[in-house]
Amino acid sequence: MKRVAILISGGGSNMVRLVESMTGDHPARPVLVASNDPAAGGLARAAALSVPTAAVDHKPFGPDRAAFETALLQPLLAAEPDILCLAGFMRILTPAFVERFEGRMLNIHPSLLPAYPGLHTHARAIAAGDAFAGCSVHLVTPKLDDGPILGQARVPVEPGDTADSLAARVLALEHRLYPAVLRRFAVGKTARIDL
Numbered sequence: 001m002k003r004v005a006i007l008i009s010g011g012g013s014n015m016v017r018l019v020e021s022m023t024g025d026h027p028a029r030p031v032l033v034a035s036n037d038p039a040a041g042g043l044a045r046a047a048a049l050s051v052p053t054a055a056v057d058h059k060p061f062g063p064d065r066a067a068f069e070t071a072l073l074q075p076l077l078a079a080e081p082d083i084l085c086l087a088g089f090m091r092i093l094t095p096a097f098v099e100r101f102e103g104r105m106l107n108i109h110p111s112l113l114p115a116y117p118g119l120h121t122h123a124r125a126i127a128a129g130d131a132f133a134g135c136s137v138h139l140v141t142p143k144l145d146d147g148p149i150l151g152q153a154r155v156p157v158e159p160g161d162t163a164d165s166l167a168a169r170v171l172a173l174e175h176r177l178y179p180a181v182l183r184r185f186a187v188g189k190t191a192r193i194d195l
């Protein structure tokens with residue numbers, strides 16, 4: 001049974017779907033939900049789902065990313081995860097942290113990578129007049145939003161779409177894509193899936 005730790009920064013809607021998927025004959029179970037924001041709404045949602053939680057506020061560490069990560073590693077390593085899922089986690093991780101988990105750390109990004117790494121992905125797709133948008137689950141490498149793609153899901157950009165309306169349409173697909181990718185990844189299947 002693979003042990004999965006999930007890192008969040010906010011509401012944790014992706015985390016909830018991942019946790020809810022890990023039941024029955026699923027080859028993995030959630031062992032920790034950790035956040036860089038003690039006020040993250042997802043922490044209460046994880047606790048309500050009986051998943052252990054941890055919060056390490058990144059703000060006291062200021063620009064010292066390595067010091068924050070050293071603090072985060074304490075509860076994280078204590079949970080002895082086999083797989084790390086970044087789910088709405090909004091901190092950039094140092095190469096040293098990434099290399100520690102490389103090959104078993106996944107992230108979901110709200111664009112059809114390699115298009116639109118970074119922030120404001122939906123506004124950028126609309127501004128570019130793209131016919132499609134979507135989300136990607138990828139293995140995390142030291143370069144931001146750049147690792148091998150494990151899964152993608154696409155949606156049409158509708159006339160009149162705003163960043164919010166497009167984000168909501170994509171989020172619904174994120175909630176299907178991430179659990180599907182994790183279930184396969186947990187048994188060593190890394191051939192990409194497309195929804």
Ligand code: GRF
Binds near residue numbers: 087
């Ligand atoms: C979502 O837009 C997702 O694409 C990105 O973080 C945002 C919030 O996700 N990864 P969640 O509701 O906290 O899972």
